[in-house]
Amino acid sequence: xxxxxxxxxxxxxxxxxxxxxxxxxxLVEFHVQNGTDAIVAVGTTGESATLDHQEHCQVxxxxxxxxxGRIPVIAGTGANSTTEAIELTRCAMEAxxxxxxxxxxxxxxxxxxxxxxxxxxxxxxxPIPQILYNVPGRTACDMLPETxxxxxxxxxxIGIKEATGDLQRGRxxxxxxxxxxxxYSGDDSTAMELILNGARGDISVTANVxxxxxxxxxxxxxxxxxxxxxxxxxxxxxxxxxxxxxxxxIPVKWALYEMGLIPPGIRLPxxxxxxxxxxxxxxxxxxxxxME
Numbered sequence: 001x002x003x004x005x006x007x008x009x010x011x012x013x014x015x016x017x018x019x020x021x022x023x024x025x026x027l028v029e030f031h032v033q034n035g036t037d038a039i040v041a042v043g044t045t046g047e048s049a050t051l052d053h054q055e056h057c058q059v060x061x062x063x064x065x066x067x068x069g070r071i072p073v074i075a076g077t078g079a080n081s082t083t084e085a086i087e088l089t090r091c092a093m094e095a096x097x098x099x100x101x102x103x104x105x106x107x108x109x110x111x112x113x114x115x116x117x118x119x120x121x122x123x124x125x126x127p128i129p130q131i132l133y134n135v136p137g138r139t140a141c142d143m144l145p146e147t148x149x150x151x152x153x154x155x156x157x158i159g160i161k162e163a164t165g166d167l168q169r170g171r172x173x174x175x176x177x178x179x180x181x182x183x184y185s186g187d188d189s190t191a192m193e194l195i196l197n198g199a200r201g202d203i204s205v206t207a208n209v210x211x212x213x214x215x216x217x218x219x220x221x222x223x224x225x226x227x228x229x230x231x232x233x234x235x236x237x238x239x240x241x242x243x244x245x246x247x248x249x250i251p252v253k254w255a256l257y258e259m260g261l262i263p264p265g266i267r268l269p270x271x272x273x274x275x276x277x278x279x280x281x282x283x284x285x286x287x288x289x290x291m292e
Contacts, residue, residue, distance in 0.1 A: 001129060001158055001182070002072055002099065003200045003222060004037030005214040007207035008045035010249050010256060011059055013265030019055060021062060023262045028066035030261065034211035036071065037218070039063060040101055040203055043076035044138065045249045050267040056088060061095040078103030078133060082118050089126040099129040101161060101203070106139035112147045123154045130156055135163035135186060145172045152180040161186040161203045167193055174198045188240040192233045195221035205248055206239045209255050210288045238284035245277045255281050259291060 009031075012023035031039055041063040042048045042056055051059065060075045067073050075092035077100040079085040089100045104110075105118060123130055132151060136142035142164075151157050162170055163186025173183055174197070182200040185191035191202035195218060207214040217232035243251045247270065254273035256262045258281070266272060273281065285291040 002038050002074065002131075002184075003182075003218075004202075005035075005207050005211065005218040006038040006040055006074065006184070006201055006203045007031055007036050007211060007214075008040045008043045008203050008205055009063070010208055010253050010262065011042065011046040011051065012256075012262040013047075013267065014263050015265050017265050017267045019059065020263055020265065024059070024062055025066045027256075027261060028063060028071075031207075031211050032067070032070050035215035036207060036211045037201065037215060038072040038074055038098075039067060040074045040076060041097075043101055043133075043203070044103070044135070045205055045208070045252065046076060047249065047267060047270070048076050048078075050270075053084075053088070057091040057095065060092050060097055064096040072098040074099045074101050074131065076101045076103070076133075078105075080105035080108050082121050085118070085122050086125045089122055089128065089130070093126055093128040097128065099131055099158065100126075101131045101133050103133040103135060104139050104141045104143050106141060109141055112144055115141070115143050115147050116150050119151050119157065120154060123151075123156050127156055129158045131158060131184070132160040132181075133163070133186065134160060137163070145169065145176050148173050148181075149176040152177040157181060159184055159200070162194075163187050165190045167197065170194045170199060171197055188243075189237070191240075192217060192221050192229050196224065196226055196229065205243050205252050206236055208252050209243075209259065209285060210236060210239060210290050213288060213290075235288050238287045242277075242280050242284040245280055246273060251277065251281050254278070255285055258282065258285070 077088035165187035
């Protein structure tokens with residue numbers, strides 16, 4: 001249903017942390033014009049953890065409005081409370097999102113059975129297409145391939161964003177699920193290789209600053225053209241690495257500010273990018289050809 005380069009969109013904020021709707025509209029247009037294949041609103045990169053419920057739904061509604069049907073919108077609606085995840089997912093469906101992305105419950109460390117029951121409950125409560133999201137490095141919760149296989153039999157669970165960077169894990173998911181759901185990379189550094197191995201795209205941090213290049217690289221990989229995909233990916237490798245010199249989305253928000261696309265705002269407990277990393281991120285932007 002979804003494929004290619006899907007940007008994990010930042011949520012623009014003023015210096016005082018207030019949401020910046022004008023910049024959000026500018027970013028959506030930036031991605032439409034540069035070939036991004038889908039927008040993921042209010043995921044980890046969108047600072048979902050510091051938005052209240054009203055703001056969360058507001059950003060989803062506005063992204064859907066600004067996209068105006070020109071590009072699919074996937075709404076981040078995961079939570080560590082099943083009830084809250086259902087409420088956010090229902091809000092996204094009512095706002096007109098095309099699908100939802102649901103991260104594994106964080107901090108409370110559910111069992112594999114708990115994960116299965118959590119995602120099944122959301123899927124049964126809200127009929128919108130849903131994409132699972134496994135990122136144990138941030139959640140302290142790892143959804144194993146056998147649990148993904150069980151969930152793949154639920155009709156409106158259509159995919160998984162696997163952000164471990166473990167290619168063997170991705171291959172196992174593809175084999176176990178046998179076409180019942182799509183696999184998406186959640187790790188830019190290994191995304192090209194995962195797509196060449198059968199994934200359908202990349203939910204990407206790098207795409208925030210290099211949307212056209214990421215679209216082209218993902219398209220080449222989806223076509224099975226390894227040589228072209230490698231050629232396109234090479235200038236992006238520094239971004240894949242250096243946009244994580246501090247916790248995401250600190251570096252990518254600073255990069256977008258440096259590019260003149262958003263104000264400098266970020267919410268505590270996240271802080272602006274440390275000055276010692278400014279030259280590192282600038283160099284990566286230059287290597288990718290997105291800034292002089």
